[in-house]
Amino acid sequence: MPAKLVEVFKLETLLLILACYAGLIIGFGIVNFKTKSNNYKNVNKGRLIKSLLLSLLVCFLLRWIDLFYYRNLSFFNDFLENRRLNEMASTTNIAFIFASIFKSIYFFPFVILLKCGHKSKLLSITAILFLFFPLVEALLLGTRKPYFEIAFIIIISLFIFRKIRFNLVNLVGLFIAGFLLMTVSYKVLIKREIERGTHEDVYKVITNGRYNDLLKPNEKIVEYINDPTVDSNKKNYALILLQTGQYINHGVFEFNHIIDSNIPIGWGRYTMYPFFKFYDKLVAKNNYENFNPSPRKYVYLTAFGSFYIDFRWASVVIFLLFGMVQKYFYTNFKDSIIHSPLVVYLAIINVFLPIFNYLRGSGIYPFIGFSLFFVICHFFLKKLNEKSIST
Structure with a gap:
């Protein structure tokens, strides 16, 4: 085994995880929704996507103004300095807060274009470009x-809308993409560890990091x-595989560590902290x-x-309740x-449930962004209906 447990895995941890999964499945199965989703077929898809892209562009520009101008972050700073500047800043500007929330639906144009099969190459290229804006x-x-x-x-969208299928070529492509992704993550x-300015060997720092506790x-x-x-190349990829395994699995054991700890109940303050903030x-x-009453603080x-x-x-x-919410979106x-x-x-959330909390x-910003997007769609429908009545 590449890694071993430090603490005994508690029965209560397993039971709660299984009970939560059962609740999710039961919630999905016990409700049925009658929808009027056919109304949305009347929306001018091209105009809607253009409006969405323009709104997202404004939001990203506002976010970057906040980061680069007001918070003084820079690509010439190291990660630690940028994080320090970011944490010190206290944004109360409504426009910046709104932009930070709404930009979270940056992937909506890409998914919608896949769904409706829009033929515009310019819109498709623009939507793909927007996928990478969060990398700034x-x-x-x-x-x-x-x-x-x-x-x-990208991967889940392509499979959901059947743009790619499970076969040997695609599986090899996924393996290569995953390998490249792990390499970037490792870099x-x-x-980040080198910029901490430690005098220790960077490999020793990482192999003694918080994941290992x-x-x-x-x-x-x-x-x-x-x-x-x-x-060094062999060591690097050995470390990549070790870190990836720990990254995927350690959250369950962090949860196991706190499940019988005497920590105060948050009543939503831990998970839903943006609303309280x-x-x-x-x-x-x-x-x-x-x-954050967790004794280990900054861990998933x-x-x-x-x-x-x-x-x-x-x-x-x-x-x-979350299972019921998923059934609503699945029905529509x-x-x-x-x-x-x-x-x-939601598919991404479900994949990452045992790793960290999306x-x-x-x-939760994409859900708020969806609500705003929902209002925009109804605005388009209203205008369309008004035009139909007037003619």
Whole structure:
């Protein structure tokens, strides 16, 4: 085994995870929705996508103005300096907050174009280009999550809309893409660790990182990675595989670590903190203090761990309701172009449930962005109906 457990895996951890999955499946299965999604077939798809792209462009420009001008982030700074500047800033400008939220639906044009099969090459190229806009912020802050998110959006969308099928060639392509993605992720990690300014060997720093506290690497692997006589390329890819395995699996064991800890109940403050932050800063005019009772602070706890902090075993009810929400979008998926992007996003959420929580923090922004997009679509429908009546 490349890694071994440090703590005993608790029965309560397993039972809560299984109960949450059961709640999700039951919630999806027990409800049926009658929809009027056929109404959305009347929307002028080209005009809608152009309006959406223009709105997203404005939002990204506002976000970049906030980052580069007001927060003073720069590509010439290292990751640590940019993160420090970003955390020190306190944005209360409504336009910047709105832009930060709405830009989260950057993948909507791409998914909609795949869904409706629009023939415009210019729109298609533009929509694909927008997929990579989040990498500007990722390059500034040294975050790896956007790389994986974009890759999953593309792959899941192509499979959902049957643009590619499971066969040997595509599987090999997926393997190569995954290998390249892990390599990029590793490069970001190495650069981030080097910029910490430590005098220790970077391999020793990484093999002694936070991932290893609860999911400890095998001693032979650590010795191999730290061996100065081993070729650097071999060590790099051994470390890539180790880190990838830990990245995928360690969240469950972080959750296991806190499940019987005496930590306060968050009542939504941990998972839904953007709403509390928004209220404190813009309504109550108070200094917002982040609620994070987890003893290990900056680690992923899976979606189950996040909701456990907020609601304990009542998390099962949350997943039951979440299953119902997924059924609503799935029911509308076939005939509605505006619901399709959320189905892709929900698929990503489901994939990452045991890894980290896409429903926490900025992960809920696409749902807010969808609500705004939904209003825009109804505006187009209203204009269309008014035009039809007048003629």
